[in-house]
Amino acid sequence: MSDTQAAIGPRILGRRVNLNKLLVEGRALVALAIIIIVFSSLSSNFLQPDNLILMTRHVAMNAILAIGMLMVILNGGIDLSVGSTVGLSGVMAGYLLQGSNVPFSDMVAYPSVWVVILVSLAVGALVGYVNGLLVARLNVAPFIATLGMLYVARGIALLITNGETFTKLRGEETLGNRGFIPVLAGTPLGIPMPVWLMVVFAIVFSLVLNRTAFGRWLYATGGNERAAELSGVPVRRVKVLIYVISGFCAGTVGLLLAADLPAATPRGGEFYELNAIAAVVIGGAALSGGRGTIRGTLIGAFVIGFLVDGLVLVGVSVFWQQVIKGAVIILAVAVDQIQQMLQKRRDLKRAAAPNPPADPTSTAGDPALAGAR
Numbered sequence: 001m002s003d004t005q006a007a008i009g010p011r012i013l014g015r016r017v018n019l020n021k022l023l024v025e026g027r028a029l030v031a032l033a034i035i036i037i038v039f040s041s042l043s044s045n046f047l048q049p050d051n052l053i054l055m056t057r058h059v060a061m062n063a064i065l066a067i068g069m070l071m072v073i074l075n076g077g078i079d080l081s082v083g084s085t086v087g088l089s090g091v092m093a094g095y096l097l098q099g100s101n102v103p104f105s106d107m108v109a110y111p112s113v114w115v116v117i118l119v120s121l122a123v124g125a126l127v128g129y130v131n132g133l134l135v136a137r138l139n140v141a142p143f144i145a146t147l148g149m150l151y152v153a154r155g156i157a158l159l160i161t162n163g164e165t166f167t168k169l170r171g172e173e174t175l176g177n178r179g180f181i182p183v184l185a186g187t188p189l190g191i192p193m194p195v196w197l198m199v200v201f202a203i204v205f206s207l208v209l210n211r212t213a214f215g216r217w218l219y220a221t222g223g224n225e226r227a228a229e230l231s232g233v234p235v236r237r238v239k240v241l242i243y244v245i246s247g248f249c250a251g252t253v254g255l256l257l258a259a260d261l262p263a264a265t266p267r268g269g270e271f272y273e274l275n276a277i278a279a280v281v282i283g284g285a286a287l288s289g290g291r292g293t294i295r296g297t298l299i300g301a302f303v304i305g306f307l308v309d310g311l312v313l314v315g316v317s318v319f320w321q322q323v324i325k326g327a328v329i330i331l332a333v334a335v336d337q338i339q340q341m342l343q344k345r346r347d348l349k350r351a352a353a354p355n356p357p358a359d360p361t362s363t364a365g366d367p368a369l370a371g372a373r
Contacts, residue, residue: 027282027332027335028282028284028299028300029299031282031303032299032302032303035303035306035307036306039306039310039313042310043310043313045313046313051309051313053191053192054309055305055306055309056192056195056305057194057195057260058305058308058309059198059301059302059305059306060192060194060195060256061253061256061257061260062272062279062304062305063198063279063297063298063301064194064198064201065086065250065275066276066279066280066283066300066301067202067205067249067294067297068082068245068247068248068249068276069082069277069279070205070283070292070294070297071205071218071245071246072142072242072246073222073277073280073285073286073292074219074222074242074285074289074290074291074292075218075238075239075242075289076221076225076288076289077135077142077242077243078142078146078287079128079131079146079243079273080143080146080147080150080273081127081131081146081147081149081150081152081153081250082249082250082269082272082276083150083250083270083271083273083274084127084150084151084153084157084269085124085128085153085250085251085254085269086251086253086257086268086269086272087154087157087254087265087266087267087268087269088123088124088127088153088154088156088157088254088266089121089123089124089250089251089252089253089255090120090254090255090257090268090269091161091166091254091264091265091266092119092120092254093116093117093119093120093169093180093255093258093264094168094169094263094264095160095161095166095264096115096119096120097110097116097166097168097169098166098168113180113183116180117180117183117184117255120251120254120255121251121255122251123251124247124248124250124251124254125244125247125248125251126247127153127247128243128246128247128248128250129240129243129247130149131146131149131243131246131247132239132240132241132243132244133240134149135240136239136240137236137240150273154266157266158266160266161264161265163266165263165264165265165266166263166265169181169262169263169264180259181259181262183259184255184256184259184260185259185262193256194260197256201249201252205245205294206293209294214241217234217235218238218242219290221233221238221289222291223289223290223291224290250269253272254269257269275301278300278304278328278329278332279301279304280297280300281300281329281333282299282300282303282304282328282329283295283296283298283300284296284300284336285297287333300332303328304328307325308321308325311324
């Protein structure tokens with residue numbers, strides 16, 4: 001029995017269901033369902049509305065970061081600097097809100113909250129732009145370029161703060177600047193702002209991937225960069241832009257994190273890059289590029305977030321949380337590798353199978369005979 005035959009399952013709504021494919025591709029959803037069932041049975045508080053809102057608030061920040069990471073991984077790259085970019089953007093916002101001395105005067109300027117937000121987002125995008133230039137123009141390996149930027153961004157954040165934490169994030173109310181906390185830490189309609197932003201980011205980037213030429217270029221360059229280049233795809237421009245998007249997403253999370261704490265610390269966002277990569281991989285994206293979806297990435301972010309919060313809720317130690325989270329990531333990557341091995345084996349069998357003999361009574365491919373009949 002071939003692998004393909006073994007994978008075939010029952011018919012549902014008139015269509016044959018491939019159980020193997022369904023289980024492998026839907027692994028994130030299955031894992032999320034198992035996590036919900038297990039932790040809701042261990043703690044009656046797990047599914048309480050307040051706890052669900054709190055967990056979703058935490059998930060939203062990782063999900064936004066993971067959406068940016070998905071763009072990079074679809075291209076076959078990786079961005080290890082997003083955690084440091086989170087810290088740097090938050091610190092930049094905190095620095096501006098402390099008030100800046102105006103040169104040649106005794107005055108202190110307090111920028112508008114929207115200026116603070118735009119500058120902080122621009123800092124995140126700038127870090128991504130530098131990453132993109134290193135990868136696309138100087139052909140530096142993404143792992144090396146973004147690893148170096150991880151240290152650069154974190155170092156700049158430490159230099160700005162001198163290793164301390166900015167806590168005065170409420171602006172200067174007498175000057176009409178109440179800081180960005182009322183803007184980014186609010187709960188419109190009872191839903192935290194990070195959750196609203198997660199939904200907006202998911203819709204926008206889902207449309208970008210599925211309905212625009214840029215989305216097609218991104219999948220094409222991730223699947224086969226050389227073929228995409230020969231087809232006229234602006235490969236380098238695509239590479240730079242995806243790192244800018246990743247940096248912009250990290251800058252957004254930096255602002256949300258600072259508003260949530262509320263404090264801007266140079267150590268903010270440490271190891272966030274690992275959560276983002278884990279969410280993308282668990283959501284079914286291939287680290288080699290060319291395959292992945294926003295929907296899968298969101299589910300992957302919920303898997304990581306609900307798992308960590310569930311472990312905290314039932315009292316599992318921080319050390320065991322790290323072990324369990326790492327094991328889940330390894331399992332997700334292993335399943336992905338098994339899936340790719342099975343697919344390659346099926347492709348080889350199809351390629352090695354002899355072509356069926358031609359039907360001597362068929363007139364296909366013979367216009368003369370077809371016309372005679």
